[in-house]
Amino acid sequence: MSSTTRTAARRPRAAVAMKPDAAAAVLAPRSLAALAEVCALAPLPVLDDFTTDRARAALADAELLVTGWGCPPLDENVLAAAPRLRAVVHTAGSVRGHITEACWDRGIEVSSAAAANALPVAEYTVAMILLSGKRALERARDYRAERRRDDWLRTSPEVGNYGRTVGILSASLIGRRVIELLRPYDLRVLLHDPYVSAADAAELGVRPVELAELFAQSDVVSVHTPLLPATRGLVSRELLTSMRPDGVLINTSRGAVVDQDALTDVLRQDRIRAILDVTDPDTLPSGHPLWECDNALITPHLAGSQGNEWQRLVDLAVHEIGRWAAGDGFAHPVRRERLAFLA
Incomplete structure (x- = not known):
């Protein structure tokens, strides 16, 4: 039967x-x-x-x-x-x-259905990794303001996705799916997850690193760790200030995983960029200084299934x-x- x-x-x-x-x-x-x-x-x-x-x-x-x-x-x-x-x-x-x-x-x-819900979050993350590499959002904003194209032959060598380093924080369901979706691209992928062995990392096709190295060596850090007592505020001021100049922090996990006050300070110093689908609280108060940061893209928790x-x-x-x-x-x-x- x-x-x-x-x-x-x-x-x-x-x-x-x-x-x-x-x-x-x-x-x-x-x-x-x-x-x-x-x-x-x-x-x-x-x-x-x-x-x-x-x-x-x-x-x-x-x-x-x-x-x-x-x-x-x-x-x-x-x-x-x-x-x-x-x-x-x-x-x-x-x-x-x-x-x-x-x-x-x-x-x-x-x-x-966490596995099914992980897919659109991973797709959103990969899209934002690639768009941030091309400075798409910033350049579109400038294009709208100036009504003229920049000289593409004079584009900074920092623009683009060839050979960029992406750091994945946590090999969760979503983190693993992001790693899988990134495989076709010419990117180097680092992973920090204390529960993933060297053999498992090799099978995933990533290089395992300590947390400090993940932030210091990555052009983009994408946060996928769940919010647990041990991970609240895990992305600290020290880690944020160690990021490469013009590095990008992407958070589609939970807002409280990141020290939001520290992130706001670092963004206001124009040191890094951020793509935040989650904040703490999830709807920021209207007067929160993050709203004034042009180098932060804040979306209304839309990465998940909709x-x-x-x-x-x-x-x-x-x-x-x-x-x-x-x-x-x-x-x-x-x-x-x-x-x-x-x-």
Whole structure:
């Protein structure tokens, strides 16, 4: 019997739990139809409060939860109301907001679409690496202001991407995908990740270096480390001031990984450039001095999945549910012992 036939014959009872606006964005009719092929969904609207009578009724029957942004925590009280629950499939990246110790103690299996969400972040990062090498944004700004082209035969030898050094901070899912996407280009790639062995680095095609060397030797440093107690403020004033003149810091991870006050000071000194898809807080106050830095490009956390890219998250979730229902297990499991190293 094919896996498709087995899956169709065994559709686990499931409920959907996330914020209503997340559901409106991610669960288009096509997505709901695809989910309904692999599981028996409880009637909508989605659950965003597990204390209601409707939620308690859905939880009582659910073998599986399809979760998304804004899912409430699955604590002991919620699990007590869900005696049949055996698995959670998350249609976004991090599960830290809703998967609790009680879930692991209960032995609930967890899957995440972090791998799918990593792709657009990596694509954005690579695009910004290449654009920053050509000084595309700065030169476009000058072109608009002056209404004339610069003399391309007199372009500085610092402009361009041939032979540039890119430093990757953390071989996370996104960091690894960035490394993979950079392979066709004439770039030298350095990596700092204390959990990656020399053999693993060689397999990735990068040179492992200490943190200080990563910042001192790279033309571009791209931050991909998750925000953990040990990584808060990891990108320090000392590291920022050690960067090459006109070096570029790209952060698509979490704003608090970078010492933002130090970064602001270094940018105001016009020492380096920065491309920031995240800040601390994620929406900067209107009077924050970073807004006044012409050498900082600040985007509104747009690197992750948006628009038609949400379909990729649901496609992965549907595939995971089909595998799990067929007894094949998750292809993208989240392990309790790895959670301390994940975003």
